[in-house]
Amino acid sequence: MRGIWLAGGVLFLGLGLLGVVLPVLPTTPFLLLAAGCFARSSPRLHRWLLGHPVFGPPIRNWEENGAISRKAKRLAVGSMAGVLVVSLVLGLSWKVLLAQVLLIAVGSAFVLTRPNGPSA
Incomplete structure (x- = not known):
């Protein structure tokens, strides 16, 4: 089972790193x-990820406080709004737009209702 968790961690880490360059x-x-x-497969890799200067702070904020920083909230909601604007400009069908609006509303509500975490 540990190998499955490790493979999942590597897969999700790779997807996360792709997300840095793919908007x-x-x-x-x-x-x-x-x-x-x-955390379930490799304490060493978990410590490395939590200690990373860029990726570690938001992960620690989530793990310790279940929180998303104000800056991350603005970025997340702004990105979702940007995708919707691009979809409108591209003239996507109303069904696709409706699905996006519903999913963005749910995603935004989740993000915005999380605590901000400890003050920096």
Whole structure:
């Protein structure tokens, strides 16, 4: 079972790193999944991810407080809104737009209702 968790961690880490350069792929959710998988399979990789200067702070904020920083909230909701605007400009069908609006509303509600975490 440990090998499955490790493989999942590597997969999600790879997807998260792809999300850094591909604007349509989210980074943080995949890194949170990677951290969860590594916590169950490799304490060394889990510590490495939590100690990373860029990726570690938001993961630690989530693990310790169930929180998303204000900056991350703005970025997440802004990105979702940007995708919707691009979809409108591209003239996607109303069914696709409706699905996006519903999913973005749910995603935004989740993100915005999380605590901000400890003050920096």
